Amino acid sequence: MASHHLDQAVLLDYASGSMSHSLSLITATHLALCPACRRDVEALEAVGGAILDDVSGQDVQEDSFEELMARLECESGNVSATPTSPPVADEIAHLPRPLRDHIPLHDGKLRWGRQGPIETIFLPCDDPGHRIRLLRIAPGKGAPQHSHRGLELTLVLQGSYHDETGRFGPGDIEVADPDLDHRPIADAGAPCVCLAVTTAPLRLTGPLGRLIDPFLTI
Ligand SMILES: [Zn+2]
Structure with missing residues (x-):
């Protein structure tokens, strides 16, 4: 729950x-x-x-x-919460249907890319400036310290993570806005898999992040 x-x-x-x-x-x-x-x-x-x-x-x-x-x-x-279409690959069979239908497959498999310590799959997105990503984060790893230029919504699908505001497990959703500066880190155990939506690029705020932020679009 x-x-x-x-x-x-x-x-x-x-x-x-x-x-x-x-x-x-x-x-x-x-x-x-x-x-x-x-x-x-x-x-x-x-x-x-x-x-x-x-x-x-x-x-x-x-x-x-x-x-x-x-x-x-x-x-x-609206994206419907009601199941409508046929099942797909085993790898994502456990994911809720509205999400499953939006995940691109290559020969029936997920193709993870990598952004620093985080494995990423970009989902198709028509909203200008928005990004929809599946993230897979190894235990103890996480995103660099950052704030937000818009909204960042993060929904945990597997495992858990914590940040300055608390711990987020399966089904939990975090809504981060420009007022929140945080550093999400995956907890011990299984890799943490999340669905993340951003409406604008993140703003890196750590000491190193402030140096490289102008050159990045996360
Ligand atoms: Zn709820």
């Missing part, structure tokens, strides 16, 4: 279908792992439905009601 969740404002964005694709993907993946946030989204969707009933009960023109319905239909543009 996850102990670090998404706040109501983020869940409301998701429920209303106004979220970017990258944030929608990580939110849907957390929802697949977190019954508590799933219940919150269902409640928010029920409120949205009640508001719609209210509007349709008034004297609205047929056109505008159709428009409303069309907009709700467009919510399918």
Whole structure:
């Protein structure tokens, strides 16, 4: 059971279908792992439905009601937390479906690249400036000290890590903003596998990081 969740404002964005694709993907993946946030989204969707009933009960023109319905239909543009497509490679069979369908495979296998001490797979992303990555971090290793130029959402899929704010295990999601300066380190045991979404490049803040940051785009 996850102990670090998404706040109501983020869940409301998701429920209303106004979220970017990258944030929608990580939110849907957390929802697949977190019954508590799933219940919150269902409640928010029920409120949205009640508001719609209210509007349709008034004297609205047929056109505008159709428009409303069309907009709700467009919510399918949201990444769905509901399973829909067939299973893929064994290596990722345990991952929640909304994520699994977005992971690029090469001959049925994951192809990990490396960024410093972290193994990385980039997932397709249409949102300008956003990055969606799978990260695999060996025990005791981690990202360099950094802050954020935008948001960084990190969802643990396997193992765990800790930073200045606490410990994050399977299903936990951390939302880091420009106010947070942290250094996530994987805990002992299995490698820590995370899904990470950034809306802007990170800002390295350690002594060495400050020197090399202007030349990097992480
Ligand atoms: Zn949750």
